[in-house]
Amino acid sequence: MSDSATVSGRVGEQVSAGTAADFAALLKPRVMSLVVFTAAVGMALAPGDLHPVLAIAALVCIAVGAGASGAINMWYDADIDRVMQRTAARPIPAGRVAPGEALGFGVTLAVGSVLTMGLFVNVAAAALLALTIAFYVFVYTMWLKRRTPQNIVIGGAAGAFPPMIGWAAVNGEVALGSVVLFAIIFMWTPPHFWALSLYKAGEYARAGVPMLPVVAGERETRRQILIYSLLLTPLAVLPSFIGMASPAYGAVAAALGLIFLVAAFAVSRAGAGDYRAARRLFGYSIFYLAAIFAGLLADRLWLGL
């Protein structure tokens, strides 16, 4: 336990200075909320029935598993987080939670969430949850993040798995529908994070993270954002063509996608050092993904498709 994160009391006693809120922050609650939401949509769209109690249990497992990944990520990336303004106040770099505590917390929750998913729901969902955690921790955090500008392209798969887990929780299958949901988030991740990294490039460079603007420059990043946006927007309309959603959803997704493309085009046309379009795209991309998945959910709940 590091001295910076502990308060020595009586002889032999060491108490972490971390509060319950600090441990909750290790779970990256904002990321967790998006993960739970997309997983719930995957559950709602999957053919089959799952008892509501088991559905809630599955969502809890997914939330805890996602949080565990976040805690382990914060443990491994504490050195980077310390350098970046956006992350310097996190519990480990701020010295409120000891790195070892965060690691133990994350590993315990990761193992617990996977085992519980296997016991409560099914082995397929548990295996996918384990794969997601392992992918985020080992492939993205430990392998790709510090080595390649493709880090968030490949690593983005970890964020794309939750709807597949939700789907598998219902019927134990990996089906075309769940792969489409995976693909939507997978294609959404690069333009989302590259828009952010355009105006945070300096911080990433200082931290030694080879984000695309740092390695390939702004111009190439803007071009890549447009390419991925062109791939993403038709993909988000696809559910209405394969019987997963109604034409009404397709129309909404197309309209949302058009706005996404306009925003991405604005990013691609912006001059060097002008980040207004990138900020707008970053903000809109969050709304876009939430709206696409909310649209799919609404379609299923209200139109019964």
Added chain:
Amino acid sequence: MPLSDRHRQKRGRNFALAGVLVLLVVLFFVVSIVKMGGAP
């Protein structure tokens, strides 16, 4: 840090942990009942 602050901090964490454990017990209980077919 004064002793009282440390105790307050520990107490907060303990209550939070107790809350989580109670929720887990309830979840495991309800899921067990459902899995045994005791619920509609």
